[in-house]
Amino acid sequence: MGKKKSIILIVLTLLLASCSAKGDTKSKDEKNEVDNFPKKTINIVIPFGEGSASDSFVRQYSQVLNKNSNANFQPVNKDGSGGLIGMLHTYQQNNDGYNILEITPSQVISDNLNKSKEVKLLDDFEPLAQIQSDIYVLSVSQDSPIKNYDDLIEKGKKDKITVGGAGSTGLDDFATNDFSKKAGIDMRFTPYTSGSEVKAAALGGEVDVYLDKVVNVVDYAKSKKVRPLVIFNDERIDEIPEFESVPTTKEKGLDVDIGSWRGFVVKKGVPEDVKKDLNKKIKDAYETEEYKKYASDNLVDIGEGYLGPDEFGKKLNKEYEKFDEIAEDLDIK
Template structure:
């Protein structure tokens, strides 16, 4: 009996200690690892979050760029870090697409990292070039069933390829992918009449749309874009299920106390949900998307399953 009581007291003490550490968190510098090079949306939005958390917590929050292997190097570093909340990963949706296309990742995206919170959400738009004179998504689907249509990607296993293949499945068509080093190259070819379709971020295609070198026919998201309010969503166009948002989120090493994770999540939602953050994100083609720890975990789980299924079906491999 005394032994059982002793065990219960120890468990209770451990729980109280965990709660106390969460209440005090953070008591020292927090490092946010961004697995990409400086500059670009990942780095810019990640640093904004780090600065905001530093002010909110009155504690230094530093950014450490660890690029390489499509975000795998930085992600593995965090996965192997001490699970105390002081080393975090800020990564884009490539976290899930990499897991779907790479069998040799140096970490397990499900077992080694714990979803903490959504940093921001970005929208993608389907644009067409002069080679396919269509006015909407239904026209494109009809054209693709009678002629060969080529869509551009930013590389094998990229979010642009997954968005294109998802559209193929939902529309019941078979557009052929053409892989480029970047979206700019794809848009140049579209302007030159050498590429038919591209699914890219709203921000990325704005200049091409403004100069009439690309025509937006549908927003691949659940809501319309404020930058293109007259362009219908894929669901409004009759192709629900072709949504392919991009996102940025925070992960912690597996084993990080739930109470600490919850406190970090609350901090993320506070910083990124402010009016100032909304204005900042809009300049980068993104928007706030506050989620609880559970909701973000569910989002990541569903994305992993969706992209893995699509990768297998279309034999998308980036190894």
């Protein structure tokens, strides 16, 4: 019996040692992956089509990242369903840091409206950084009887004001509703499929006013085709002469600051050291002279810029709460 017990103990010891060795190997392999990151191309998933503003941003930023890091970043378009296809594609990949997702408010709104049962931005992803943001402005054609902000409010308290913007139940629709409610006026949103259609509708008199990003309105303001009425921001835009005299929503006593923004997230579970490495690469690229020039040339430096993972995470949660309230008002939840 003694010999049998000894043999059993030896076998058990060998089995335990084997299991322990396997565990150590796995741990070493994982550590190796993290220590040697990145060993291959890092995909930046663009959840919109080629030629879109989001596409142009990622392609430019990827070039800056590639020039200023030891990694190769490759833009990959996964268009469809207002950004959901790209989000789902990224979620289906390994959480090893080799797939980054570009996000905009579209994904937060999709979360809010429960457009996808398979993936949720706030549940399934972690923030890396916000890079840039756009400020919204309400404008009218030059021949409009609405000459300024006060005219807009006066008309809106008496009559219905039609507002043109891009997409239904999207950011433009949400921003219009938020402004209308807080200004106490009657505004009805009219969706169009593109920004060019929105401008044509405004210039052609199909709608009273239109909502768009400052960067898209500047040239029309310079050529005296449109007249900006109010910007959805706390501070005036002194960098652009055509906007120096345009009042802000804060000046008018309105807590309205909805605007677009672009940032990056990764699937939850990416190793901490990998996330730190990605964050450093992204921030270093943001601080280069090359990116600063691009941002200035394209007027994407007039709004809030870089936010790190903690600050960006807080913003995402705040945006969700804001959109939740608006969705309730629109009765679309």
